[in-house]
Amino acid sequence: MSLLELNNVSKSFGGSCVLKDVNLSIAKGEFVAIVGFSGAGKTTLISLIAGLLKADSGTVTLNDKPVTGPGPDRGIVFQNYSLLPWLSVFENISLAVDQVFGDWDAAKRRAHVEHYIKMVNLTPARDKRPSELSGGMRQRVSVARALAMDPQILLLDEPLSALDALTRATLQDEISRIREETHKTVVLITNDPDEGIYLADRIIPLTAGPGATLGPSFTVDIPRPRDRKAINHDAHFKQLRRDVTTFLLDSKHDQKTTVTRKLVLPDIEPEDLTVIRSFGERRTAPKRSREIQEEKIEV
Amino acid sequence: MKSFKCDWLILPLLGALIVILGWHVLAGKKVVTKDAEGNVASEERKGAIPALPNVVETWESSKPYIVEPFAKRGELDQGILRFTWLSLVLVAKGYLIALVIGTPLGFMIGLSKFFTKMTDPIIQVLRPVSPLAWLPLGMVLFLDAGRNASELAALFTIAVCSMWPTVLNTAVGVRAIPQDYLNVAKVLKLSRFKTLTKVMIPATLPYMFTGFRLSLGIAWLVIVAAEMLTGRPGVGGFLWQQYNALIYEQIILCILTIGIVGFILDRLMSVVERRFKTA
Numbered sequence: 001m002s003l004l005e006l007n008n009v010s011k012s013f014g015g016s017c018v019l020k021d022v023n024l025s026i027a028k029g030e031f032v033a034i035v036g037f038s039g040a041g042k043t044t045l046i047s048l049i050a051g052l053l054k055a056d057s058g059t060v061t062l063n064d065k066p067v068t069g070p071g072p073d074r075g076i077v078f079q080n081y082s083l084l085p086w087l088s089v090f091e092n093i094s095l096a097v098d099q100v101f102g103d104w105d106a107a108k109r110r111a112h113v114e115h116y117i118k119m120v121n122l123t124p125a126r127d128k129r130p131s132e133l134s135g136g137m138r139q140r141v142s143v144a145r146a147l148a149m150d151p152q153i154l155l156l157d158e159p160l161s162a163l164d165a166l167t168r169a170t171l172q173d174e175i176s177r178i179r180e181e182t183h184k185t186v187v188l189i190t191n192d193p194d195e196g197i198y199l200a201d202r203i204i205p206l207t208a209g210p211g212a213t214l215g216p217s218f219t220v221d222i223p224r225p226r227d228r229k230a231i232n233h234d235a236h237f238k239q240l241r242r243d244v245t246t247f248l249l250d251s252k253h254d255q256k257t258t259v260t261r262k263l264v265l266p267d268i269e270p271e272d273l274t275v276i277r278s279f280g281e282r283r284t285a286p287k288r289s290r291e292i293q294e295e296k297i298e299v
Numbered sequence: 300m301k302s303f304k305c306d307w308l309i310l311p312l313l314g315a316l317i318v319i320l321g322w323h324v325l326a327g328k329k330v331v332t333k334d335a336e337g338n339v340a341s342e343e344r345k346g347a348i349p350a351l352p353n354v355v356e357t358w359e360s361s362k363p364y365i366v367e368p369f370a371k372r373g374e375l376d377q378g379i380l381r382f383t384w385l386s387l388v389l390v391a392k393g394y395l396i397a398l399v400i401g402t403p404l405g406f407m408i409g410l411s412k413f414f415t416k417m418t419d420p421i422i423q424v425l426r427p428v429s430p431l432a433w434l435p436l437g438m439v440l441f442l443d444a445g446r447n448a449s450e451l452a453a454l455f456t457i458a459v460c461s462m463w464p465t466v467l468n469t470a471v472g473v474r475a476i477p478q479d480y481l482n483v484a485k486v487l488k489l490s491r492f493k494t495l496t497k498v499m500i501p502a503t504l505p506y507m508f509t510g511f512r513l514s515l516g517i518a519w520l521v522i523v524a525a526e527m528l529t530g531r532p533g534v535g536g537f538l539w540q541q542y543n544a545l546i547y548e549q550i551i552l553c554i555l556t557i558g559i560v561g562f563i564l565d566r567l568m569s570v571v572e573r574r575f576k577t578a
Binding site: 050052069070071072074075076078080082084086095096099100149 | 479480482483485486487488489493497498501502504
């Protein structure tokens, strides 16, 4: 039985179609990565799942119940962390915990927050403000906040794309570890096929926009725990990476982007200077033509 | 220019010295001519601007007000700090009224396009009106208040004039709340009240404090006009009274006092403002 289902979901913004007929089915406990170009509509897709956006057509269902709006049953980690800068690490997470588990007593909520701070190894920084933390640490807070809501599904929207390569690798390992510990269902949006393959059970490419849709899903059956160094020499890993990349590049190739450009012709017209113009008559200025033509260029 | 040690202190002092010198040179001096017996024949003021008191005259005439800043000799004859205190109390009251009305109004304008469109022309029309124009209206509004009429009119004027920066800055601040923060509130399903108190107000605070600072500046500016017209004791009232009494030296004392107090208020507010900026 699938936990999350998308059926023929389409979404457009002001006439331009971003997502078209997206179908997705994610089983409980699965880790799915969605890879695509920047600007293809990955964030739109995750916002639809999160309920921050409404689909123009098609349905999004979680546990067979249609998604009508955002809610804490879908914990989301945004690309830009979205931490409240006036709250400390502890306060940011407890804002979520107090809201979701309002019926617990204070001590239990507190312990819950501490537990997740510990899970992302931020206990020494629990009273720091986000501005005092590095990008990687901020994203850990964001992950801890999402997990502390105990969501049915964890949505990661390019969580690591703003980080440097080394921090990125560390956090990938942490996401992998946390996922093993919590057995959460995870949807990871990324623009890095390697990251997707390294982390996920299944990787699905999103074609290049406009009118992006999901491609075939590739199952990653590399056994866990995966070794970052060894995986680079794994034949299956290489094959997957080649397939996914090829699919993405081909989808980009199909879409020829055209740009309409204004073509301005010179603003002059020959004038017969031998004709004498007199003041008595209506003065005519030299004739000018302003012609603007449009041309279409393929990029 | 190369900076040197203590230039933060020496350069402003140098600037002040030049201005004071210029003032002293331009100001009039009392010239006493005596006849042969040593009796005063005539007294006249000479100089580029004869009526303008010079530095020495200003100091000597203002001395009693400065050395005994809290003395009270009469309703309109008090030490300068006592006057300042009276003015500050009045400003504080009017300013608080402005904040209490202006902040929620700014929030409403920031939150609703409907409300923005409805109020924008009114605000743009009322904003540039001078305190001198509001005060008579205030007097009319509180005509029946009897003894308190002048105070209420002054408060009304201060509030109406100093409200706008708070209103506009709060509105801008509310519109500038990053969508990310609101998304957090949405995902957590925070109630409207909680979204307001936990997300929107903290996110708007830096803007609000910029508005508060500008409002305080205007409130202090308005006090002089309000006191002049109502004749209330205070720095502005004192200034106007001394002008009418032809004691010009103390006008300068009042101007300096108003300026220095305004400067200190602005500094204090910007310290508070900076605290919230970093948050």
